Amino acid sequence: MAGGSIHRTVHRGRIGGDQRGADPAGTNRRTVTSADGFDRKLFAPLISGAVLNPVNSTIISVALVPIGVAFGQPASSTAWLISSLYLATAVGQPVVGRLIDVYGPRRLFLPATAMVGLAGVIGTVAPNLWVLVVARVVLGFGTCAGYPAAMRLIRDESDRTGKDSPALVLTVLSISTQTIAVIGPSLGGLLIEVGGWRATFAINIPLAVFAFVLAARRFPKSTPPVGEKRSLDLDLVGMATFAGALVALLLFLMDPRVEDWYLVVAALVLAAAFTARELSCAHPFIDLRILGSNRPLLITYGRALLAYVVSYSFLYGYTQWLEHGRGLSASQTGLATLPLFLTGILVSFATGRRKGVRGKLVVAAVAQIAGCTLLLALHSSSPVWLLLVVALAFGIPQGLGSLALQNSVYHQANPADIGASAGLLRTSSYLGAIISAAAQGAFYGEAATTVGMHNLAFLLIGVGVVFLLITVFDRSLTKIDTRPEMETTRA
Template sequence: MTAPLLLGSLLNPLNTTMISTALVAIGHDFGIGAARTVWLVSILYLASAVAQPVLGRLADSIGPRRVFLAGLVVVAASGLVGVLAPGFGWLIASRLLLGVGTSAAYPAAMAVLRAESRRLGRPTPRTVLGRLSFAALGSAAVGPTLGGLLVGTWGWRAIFAVNVPLALIAFGCAVAWIPKDDHAAAPSEPAGLDPLGIVLFSGALTGLVFFLLGLAHPAWWLLIPVAALSAVLTWWQLRCPRPFIDLRMLGRNHALARTYLRHGLAYLVIYCVMYGFTQWLEEGRGFSSLHTGLLMLPMSVTALVCSLLGARTKGIRAPLSIAAVLLTAGSAVLLFASGATPLAVLLLAGACFGIPQGLIGTSNQAAVYQHAPADAVGSAAGLQRTAQYLGAITASSLIGLAYGQRADDGGLHLMAAVSIVLGLVLVALTVSDRALRARNRK
C-alpha cells in the first residue's frame, strides 16, 4: 500500500527542485533573464499553496484514493504540455498543471495512512511516516543533481518529460494496491469545500505573489486588494461552518500554528539556496548544468541520510534546533562566497543545507500528525505544504530582486544576509517552543 503513496508523494518536491538546474538553459533558449524564469518556480508554488489544502479537504470528504488517482492524471498531462511547449507561456501552463496535479499525493497519502490506522486500531508507526517524509525530502534533495543530469544529457525538456512515466507507474501501483475508498461522497459534501474561502485565499495569495515578484519596482497598489481580500477571508473563515482554513482551530491549537510558521521560515531559507545558489554556480562561477548538479550532490546525500535518521528520532525539538543552527551557519558561509572561494568550501556549504532538509521535513511532519485533528489530517497536511510553498514563493521573489538579469556575487550575498537573519529567528522560535520541550519529556 505504501509504495504508490511514496512514489506519488515524491513528484511535487522533485519538481520543485529539479527545475533549478534548467532555469539558465530555458532562459537562454527563450532569450529571457532570471527575473522571468523564476516564474517557473513561483507558479508551481502558487498552484500548490492553494491546491494542497483544497485537495486535502477533498481527500477527507470524498476519499483519498479518488483524489490521488485524479492528481496523477493531471501530472501526466502537464508533462506532455511541457515537452511540446512552443513558447515560454506554455511552460508556465505546464508548471501550473503540475502544481495542481502533484498537490494531491501528500495530503491524500496522510489521509490513507490515518484511515488504515483507524482500521487496525493502532497509530501509524513513526517509521512509516518517516518513509513518506524520506520520499518527499529525498526527492527534493536529489532534484538538482537529477535535473543537472537530465539537462546535460537530453536538454531541459527532459525535466518535463520525466513526469509522464513516473505518473503512469504511480497510477498503476495505486489502482492495484491502495484500498478503495469505503464511502461515497454525499451530494451535499462538496459544499463543505468552502468555495468562497478558496476564491478569497487564491486571490489574496496571487496578488501577494505578483507584488513580491516585482520588488525591484514595487507595485504598492497591489497591497490594497491583498489587504482587502485578506480581511474578507478572515471574516468569512470565522463565520463559515466548514471553513477552508479553520482559523478558530489554529487559534486554539498554538502548537500546530507554530509548526506551520517554523516550516515556512525554514523552507524560505532552503529554497533561497536551492535556486539562488545553483544559478550563481552556473552564471557566477561558470559551471555547466551537469557540474552544478554534481556540486549539489553533498547536499542531496546528507539530506537523504538525515531524513532517515530523523524518522528514527523520538524527539522533535532537538533535530529542529540542530537544523536551524546549520541553516544559519550555511548562510554565513555563502555570505563570503566569491569567484575565488575554494570548491571544498562550496561543497561544505551545500552539506550545511542538506542536513536541515532531512531533519526539518521529518520532524515537522511528525508534529503535524501529532497536533492535527483526527478527522482533518488531510487538510492539515495540505496546510503544512502551503506554509512550505509560501516560504518558497518568498524565496523566489528574493532571488528575482537580488539577481535581476544575472546571478552575481552581490545578489548571492544579499540572499545570504537575509537568510542569516531568518535562521536566527528560526533558532529562537524552536528553542522557545514549550510544546516541543513537552514532547521531548514524554
C-alpha cells in the same frame, strides 16, 4: 478535537468517506502488514505520488538558462516557470487536502496524477515559453494531491490499527517530499545532458503513469455512509476567497513594487471576506476557531516558513551562483549539490525513529546558521572541496527540519483535518520559497554575483537566528517529545 492532545479518541465519524475504526478501504482487500499492523502495500504508492511535487519544484533550476536561450527570453521571463508552480501549489495544496479529507485520497489522487502526465506532454511539445508556464501550472495543481493523500492514508492506517503509525513511514514520507527535492538539480542536469531541457518535462509522463497504476491497484476504495450528502460540506466560497487572497499576496511578493499596491489591498479584502465566511459557515473549509486555538500548529507553520526561506535560497540562490559566480555547467552544478541530497537522506534515516522534534529543530536551525556563514567564505575561485562542504552542511537541516516539521503537524493537527493541515504546511513552505525568490531578485539583480550571494547570506543568517529562537522558546514541542503511545477507543 484540538490538535496536540496526548491521548486521542478516535470517533466513528466521517473522514474522507470512511468509518473510523473500520477498514478504511471499505472493501475486503488483502493487506500485507508489518509487525505493528501498517499495510506495507501502501508504501510504494505513497512515495510515488508524494515525490512528484518536490522533484518538479527544483528540477527546473538548472533548465532555466537553456530554456531562455531556446526561446530568446530573459531571466525575468523564465522566472515564471518557478513562480507558476509555486502559485498553483501554494493555493492548491490546502484545497485539495480538504477535498481529500471529505472524499478520500483515491478520488483526488488518480485524476490529479493524470494531470501530471498531461503537464509532461504539454511541456515536451511546447512551442514557446508561455505554453511551458501553462504546463507548470497544470503540473502544480496535479502534484497537489500526493502529500495530503499520503498524510491522510497514514492517519487512516493509525486509526485502523489503533496504534501510532511506524516512525519509518513518516521518515520515508519526509525524505520523498522534501529531502529528495534536492536531487532535482542533479537529475535535471543529467536529463539536459541526455535529452535537452524538454526531458525535464517529459520525465513526468512515466512518473505519472507509474504513480497512477500503483494508486489504482493499492489505494483503498473509500465508501461513504449510506444516505450521506457530502457535497453540502464543501465550502466553495471559503476555498475561492482563500485562493484569491493567496494569489494576490503571492503575485505581489514575487515582484514587490510600489505601483502594485492594489494587490496588497485585494489580498487584505479577500482575506477579510475569507475570515468572515469561515467564522459563519457551518462546515468551513478551514475552521479558523479551532486553528486559532491551536497555537502550536500556527507556530509550526511560521517555523516552516522561516526554514524554507533559507532552504530554497540555498537550492536556487546557491545553484545560480555556482553557474554565474563560480562558472560551473548545469551538470557540474547538479553534482556539486548532490552531497546535500545524500546527507539529508542519511540524517533522516538516522534520526527518524526518534519521536522527539525539539532537538531536531534546534540542530536544524544551528546547522542552517552555520551553512549560511560558510557561504560568506565562498568566492569565484573557491576550491571544489569547499563547495562540497557547504552542500554537506545544508544537508543536515534539510534532513532534520523537514522530518521534524512534518511530524509536528501530524501530531498537532486535528486528525479529521490532517489532509488540509498537511496542505497548509506545504503552503507555508512555498510562501518561504517565494520570499526567498524575492530576496534573490533584490540581491542578485542581473546575475548571481559573489557580492550578491554574501548579502543574501547575511539575511539568511538573521532568518536562521529567528527560527532558532522560536524553537528554543516553544514549550508546546515538549508535548510531542513526551507523548505516550496512542491510545484508541472505538465509539
